[in-house]
Amino acid sequence: MKAITFLGAGSYVTTKYTWGEKWCETDLFPEAVFNIFEPDVVYLLTTEKAKSAKRNGRTYCEILKEKIGERLRIVDIPEGANEGELWKIFDIFSGIVEEGDELIIDITHAFRSLPLFVFLAAYMHSAKGTRIGKVIYGAYEARDKNTNTTPIFDLTPLVDLTGWITGAEALVLRGDASMLANMLQDFHAVREEGVAEGYVLLANKLRFLSKALSLNRPTDVMSSANELKNLDLCDRMELPGPFLT
Known part of the structure; x- marks a missing residue:
C-alpha cells in the first residue's frame, strides 16, 4: 500500500491525531499517516519552499526522514499556482501510481490543489485500476481543545461519488x-x-x-x-x- 501525503511551509502544532482506536501525537501529519495506516511506502509531495521550512534548526523533511526512515520518498512539486503547474502535479502524481496500487491519499496540506487530488484519485481508480483505500484529512481545526485530540476525517466518499x-x-x-x-x-x-x-x-x-x-x-x-x-x-x-x- 502506498501513502501519498503533502507538506507545506507553515508552522505546525503538536496534537493527538485519532482514527478509531489508533492515534499518533505529532506536529507533522505525514508521521501520523505512517504510524496509523502503516503503508509500505510514503510519498511526500512538497514544494521547494516547504522543503526548506525548519523547526529548531532542522527541516521538516529531515525530521520526517528520521521518523519514517527508508520508506519515505520525497517528491518535488510546483506550487500549483496556475494551470501549467497543476498539469505538472498531475504528471508527477501519475508517475507515482502504478497499475493495481492500493492508495491512501492525505489531502490535509494539499492547499489550493485539493479538488485536483480528489479528481486524481477518481481518475487513477478508473484508468489504472488502483484501489483507493482511503482519502483522509487531519482536521486540526476540529480538534477537542480540552484534550488536544484531532480527528482524521474520511473523505473517501468524495471519490466514490464521482x-x-x-x-x-x-x-x-x-x-x-x-x-x-x-x-x-x-x-x-x-x-x-x-x-x-x-x-x-x-x-x-x-x-x-x-x-x-x-x-x-x-x-x-x-x-x-x-x-x-x-x-x-x-x-x-x-x-x-x-x-x-
Whole structure:
C-alpha cells in the first residue's frame, strides 16, 4: 500500500491525531499517516519552499526522514499556482501510481490543489485500476481543545461519488447500467448479510435492464423497468449518496 501525503511551509502544532482506536501525537501529519495506516511506502509531495521550512534548526523533511526512515520518498512539486503547474502535479502524481496500487491519499496540506487530488484519485481508480483505500484529512481545526485530540476525517466518499455520477450518466445516456450494478455489488460487501441481499438483487435487476436495452427488447425493457419502479426494498436500503430518490 502506498501513502501519498503533502507538506507545506507553515508552522505546525503538536496534537493527538485519532482514527478509531489508533492515534499518533505529532506536529507533522505525514508521521501520523505512517504510524496509523502503516503503508509500505510514503510519498511526500512538497514544494521547494516547504522543503526548506525548519523547526529548531532542522527541516521538516529531515525530521520526517528520521521518523519514517527508508520508506519515505520525497517528491518535488510546483506550487500549483496556475494551470501549467497543476498539469505538472498531475504528471508527477501519475508517475507515482502504478497499475493495481492500493492508495491512501492525505489531502490535509494539499492547499489550493485539493479538488485536483480528489479528481486524481477518481481518475487513477478508473484508468489504472488502483484501489483507493482511503482519502483522509487531519482536521486540526476540529480538534477537542480540552484534550488536544484531532480527528482524521474520511473523505473517501468524495471519490466514490464521482463513480456513482459516471454510472448514472452511462445509464441515462447509453442505457448501460453495468457500472452502477458493479458499484452496488461492491457496496453490499460491507453490509450485514441480510441487508446485503437487497443490494445484490438491485444490481442484478439493473444488469437485466441494461441487457434488454442493448438487445433492443422493448417488452423486457418495460418489464424490467416496472420491476425496478415497484422494488420496495429500495425504501429499506441505505443507498450510497444520492443514488436513488
